[in-house]
Amino acid sequence: MRPYKVLLFFACVLACLAALCLVLPGRVAFAGTEVRWPTLAEVMGSTEHGTEGIELLDTLDTLERLDTLETLETADTVVPEKPKPVVPPKVVVDSTMDSRIFLQSFYASLSQTGERRVRVLHYGDSQIEEDRMTMQIRETLQKRYGGQGVGLMPLAQTIPTRTTRQELQMNGKIITPQNGPKRYLVYGPKRDQRKDGLYGVMGQVAIMADSLVSGSEDIIAVCKPQMESAHYERWKIFADSTIYYETNGDTVHLSGKGAVYGLSQESDTGVIVDNIPMRGCLGLVFTKMDSTQLATFYAEENVKLIIMQFGGNAIPFNEQPSTIKSIVKGLRDQVRYVQRCAPEASILFIGPSDMIRKKDGEWQTYPMVPYMDKLLRKMALEENIAYFSLYNWMGGSGSMLRWQEAGLAGSDGVHFYRNGAKKAGNAVVEWILGEIKN
Amino acid sequence: MDFLSHIFAFDADSPLLFTQFYFWGFFALVFALFALILSGQQSAISNQRMHLRNVYLMFVSWFFYYKTSGLFLLILLFVTLSDWLIARGIKNSELRIKKFWLCLSIIIDLGLLAYFKYAYFFTNMINDLFGTGFRVFDVFAYVGNGFAETGRFSVDTIVLPVGISFYIFQVISYTADVYRGRIQPVRNILDFGFYVSFFPQLVAGPIVRAEEFIPQLYKPYHLSRRAFGIAVFWILNGLAKKIIMSDYLAVNLIDRVFDNPLLFSGFENLFALFAYSLQVYADFSGYTDIAIGIAMLMGFYLPMNFNSPYKSQNPQEFWRRWHMSLGRWLKTYLYIPLGGNRKIGFGTYFWLSVIALVSAALTGWWIWILVPFAVFMVGVFVWDKIISHRSSVISNQQKLLYSNLNSFITQVMGGLWHGASWNFIIWGGINGIGMIINKIWRETGWHLRFGAMTLLTAGLCVLDYTTNLPAWRLFAVWAAIVWIGTAIRYIYFLCEGADNKFTKAIGTAWAILQTFTFITFTRLFFRSSSNLDPASANEVAWSTAKNMVNQIGGAWNSAIIPDFLWEYRWVVAMFVAGMIIHWLPTNWKRRYRLWFAKMPLWLMVIAVCIAIVVIYQFVTADMQPFIYFQF
Structure with a gap:
């Protein structure tokens, strides 16, 4: 031819x-x-690139902000000597207000860290799995206010974290967590839930002597620290009184029958920050947990800040504003329930990050992300709790794409990589401590 | 003005990729001028016209490279010039001078490759070994800034020029072929420049050998009607592979699993790993299919690069079918010079020692690796000397040993070629070991095969039982599956069953599945995260592999398999379809290719349009939303 x-x-x-x-x-x-x-x-x-310049500027802007954070992280910041004065109980809500005024109770407690333990619980969805984000919050708070140890972890750790990798032995043999004691999860499928609501503070419990392996149970959990800073050998075990345990170094030896709610490495003073991830969870599970059990833990353990980081799991499957509205209404009920269980604690709600999907060949933010972020903020202020908008802080609509390009977030358009999680975790803690605005 | 600068200026964010509309606009323009140059009666087309065609395509290729890589074009021009001059130097010299020229060329070419591709890797290695804190320094940026550390270019990072691994190998093949007298040096530097930079294969191969390509420069344009149809077929086939089997699968499942294996159950991880095997193939072979098609339209024939590699019945065959142009290059310029299956010499000992040292440094097991290695090497040396002394004919055992050692080195180097990080070296090493084990297996009788397999399986089961580590579980299950196959075959052998068509077919299918599985598991180490710095890329690659193995061997969770298959039905369907098409018999494929090629032109226009519309549906397909099955 x-x-x-x-x-x-x-x-x-x-x-x-x-x-x-x-x-x-x-x-x-x-x-x-x-x-x-x-x-x-x-x-x-498609062959023109007219908007690219603007996008680039945005990226630079975001990266610059991120760099600033990095500097903040390393700089010696002055520790607030006196906690800010406690505000009157009812606050007139203004949509532009700085919601950190609702963290007064937590700020006040920071002055006691020399004498006793102050606990921060970080509940969240898969965005905080593997101790992501929590790790940075813990590092900063412990550096400034004292405290050691990674805090709570489940008896059978199904997902190793950045800080601790666990090995489980039953009757002298190493087993996988799935073959260990039966786990009940408040956020899992029906078959893994229990009716009595006794999940403990982590929303998951392991019942010993009810396992797939028959015979008497004798469990050893070896928790190997993955970094030097996570190395701490003082234990506190949260379990039924029918469970006996001995600890030795990074090993916990448990026997007896009953429920184990969590193993914790923690000091008696300073700040303890617990990472409590609930994969796939919308956050509508707190009301399924026994209120007496929660309230007792929150009071006895001096829980002063509860971080709830949810909402992302509602995004991919809902395109109707009405559904988002009803989910936020559900979350409001959860917040109220937690407030009732922990009247002494401040609550901080962290909204979803920017989340993108590929539609019509283009990556774009899910339409409901900004809407949900707005509703959550409104809800938080009305409930007198603090709100951190991860979405806004990242740079708003489409910022996830730039995060991906900068190697900070994964290809699913939802989850942060470790370095991304580090930036986000640092931002949250800097914000709590009043060093950046959001 | 803006429009012109978009067309002609380098923009790192919009390289010319075959899968983009912009590339096809570019190609249509290039081809229009190409047609104009070759217009007129075929017989009337003179040598001058052919020459004009070559020069034209060379400039187009340079432009193409500039659009993709910016000023790195200078590197391409530099190696073109240096190897052209060196080859001319080789031609008229005596042996010693020839050798000098060859060495010089290899030093320049490999030096450039090492600098751009491996600088980070070597710097990291030295820092790890000696606790130093060296950092890379971009001398080219330094020179570009007018001998200053600050300026237009950053001296702290070295950017990898696109396609450098491919064209460096091409120029080496040219100089080596001239040295060995297999081809005459090219007289005209423009012709040589065309060979080095021909744009369809410039950035991702196939690696064309000088002796195959340069003669084509002096042949008039010829494209039969059938060849035209085949060329169009290759282009469509490549686009479909790249966009449907690669990009779609990657975005909707594979990337997210590899990014975060712990979010997924063992089954999902395993599925993603197999899908990744298909993706890698579809991505790479799709790209080279398009390259072959485009080159063919312009009357140039590039070598076949993939021959349905997952049809291979053993790892050795796999490497003859996978990235064939690289395989042939490594065979000609590395494996055979090392001695092939004829000898082992200094090169073999040297490279094996380097590999052993590097593995010792990597793992820190100095004694555990170096002592057995030294014993082994001395053993090999003494054994080889004794056997050679007894008889001058090379025995089969010697051949087996030589070819195993030399091909192991070739595999590891091949691994390093794919990427400058440990995981690629490990990947090459596993492939080398797999190949050796398979070669020995094939030389072994059935009694021994069954015995060894039984021992291995039993050992792994004991290890799995006592340690309960996911990795051992994985190996134990795998070994048990192979053991079952071996046992059946062994019983058949004991009953003196004869091979017939049916048993042969089963045997073939079994071998293909086993090879595919092996190759798939080596892929655990094949994935690199390009947007990370090399040190964390290594860490991420290693932790990804570890987490995936942990999930596959531990958190299997079969209860969620039906849910997964249903929710990801499109992804699963594409994977299954891809594998079925891949495994279709070669003559079926040839038949439908020819059927397409011979179709009337008007019908072909319609077929092409329909294909493009279908492919476009996948480009724009909505992303599979995120679903958790495991808690």
Whole structure:
């Protein structure tokens, strides 16, 4: 074939495709599915990069902010000597107000850290799994206010964290967590839930002597610190009184029958920050947990700050504002329930990060993210709790894409990488301590 | 003005990729001028016209490279010039001078490759070993800034020029072939420049050998009607592979599992790993299919690069079918010079020692690696000397030993070529070991095979039982599956069953599945995170592999398999379809290719349009939302 004929062939194909662009209106229903085809304007638009400059500026801006945070992290910041005065109980809500005024109770407790333990619980969805974000909050608070140890971990750790990797032995044999004592999860599928609501403070409990392996149970949990700072050998075990335990170094030896709610490495003074991830969870589970059990723990353990980081799991499956509204209403009930269980503690709600998906060939923010963020903030202020907008802090709509490009977040458009989580965790703690605004 | 600068200026964010609309616009323009140059009666097309065609395509290729890599074009131009001059020097000299020229060329070429691709890797290695704190320094940026550390270019980072691994290997093959007298040096530097930079294969291969390509420069344009159809077929085939089997699977499942294996159950991890095997193949082979098709339209024939590699029945065959142009290059310029299956010499001992030292440094097991290695090497040396002394004919055992040692080195180096980090070296090493074990296995009788497999399986089961580590569980299950296959075959052998069509087919399918599984597991180490700095890339690659093994061997969770298959039905369907198409018999594929190629042109236009519309559906497909099955 002569070259001009090849060229002619190409021209015909291009002409046909261009004709399709003119004829088809973008989307056509065909045989039950939707067939997409770009319009001519879109094709032409795709070769232009007019908006790139602006996007680049945005990226630079975000990165610059992130850099600033990095500097903040290393700089010696002055520890607030006196806690701010406690505000009157009822606050007039203003949508632009700094919601940190609701953290007074926590700020006040920081002056006691020399004498006793102050506890911070960080509940959240998969965004905080592996001790992500929590780790930075813990590091900063412990550096400034004292305290050692990674805090609570479940008896059978199914997901190793950045700080601790656990090995479980039953009757002298190493077992996988799945083969260990039966676990009940408040956020898991039906078959893993229990009716009495006695999940303990982590929302998960392991029942010894009810395991898949028969015979008497004798469990050894070896918790190997993954970094020097996580090395701490003082234990506190949260379990039924029918459980006997001995600790030795990084090993806990448990026997007896009953429920184990958590193992904790912690000091008697300073700040203890517990990482409590609930994979796939919307956050609507607190009301399923026994209130007496929660209230007792919160009071006895001097819990002064409860961080609730939820909402992301509602985003991918809901496109209706009404659904988001009802989910936020549900979260409001959860906040109230937690407030009732922990009247002495401040509550901080962290909204979802920016989340993106690929639609029509383009990565874009899920339409409900900004809406949910707004509703959550409103809800938080009305309930007199603090609110940190991860979404706004990241840079708003589309910022996840820039995070991905900067190697800070994963390809699913939802989860942070470790370095991304580090930036976010640092931002949250800097914000709590009054060093950045959001 | 803006429009012009978009067309002509380098923009790191918009390289010319075959899967982008912009590339096809570019190609249409290039081809229009190409057709104009070759217009007129075929017989009337003179040598001058051909020459003009070559020069034209060379400038187009340079432009293409500039659009992709910016000023790194200078590196391409530099190696073109240096190897062209050196090859001319080789031609008219005596042996010693020839050798000098060859060495000089290799030092320049590999030096550039080492500098751009391996600087971080070596710096990290030295820092790890000696506790030093060296950092890379970009001398080219320093020179570019007018001998200053600050300026237009950053001296603290070294950016890898696109395609450098490919064109460096091409120029080496040229100089080596001239040295060995297999080809005459190219007289005209423009022709040589064209060979080095021909744009379809410039950034991702196939690696074209000088002796295959340079003669084509002097042949007039010829494209039969059928070849035209085949070329169009390759382009469409490549686009479909790249966009449907690679990008779609990656975005919707594979990337998220590899990013965060712990969020997924063992089954999901295993599925993603197999899907990744398909993805890597589809991505790479899809790209080279397009390259082959485009080159063919312009009358140039590039070598086949993938021959349905997952049809291989053993790892050795796999490497003959996978990235064939690299395999052939390594065979010609590394494996055979090392001695092939004819000898082991200084090169073999030297490289094995380097590998042993590096593995010792990597693991820190100095004594456990170096002592057995030294004993082994001395053993090999003495054994080889004794056997050679007895007979001058090379025995089969010697051949087996030589080829195993030399091909192991080749595999490790091949691994290093794929990427400058430990995981690629480990990947190469595992492939080398797999190949050796398979070669020995094939030389072994059935009694021994069954015995060894039984021992191995029993050992692994005991290890799994006592340690209960996911990695051992994984190996134990794998070994048990292989053991079952071996046992059945062994019983058949004991009953003196004869091979017939049916048993042969089962045997073939079994071998293919085993090879595919082995290759898939080596892929645990094949993935690199390109947007990380090399030190954390290593850490991430290692922890990904470890977490995936932990999940596959530990948190299997079969209860969620039906849910997963249903929710990810499109991804699963694409994977299954991809594997079925891959495994179709070669003559079926040839038949439908020819059927397409021979179709009337008007019908082909329609077929191409439909194919593009279908592919576009996958480009724009909505992303599979995130679902958790395991808590």
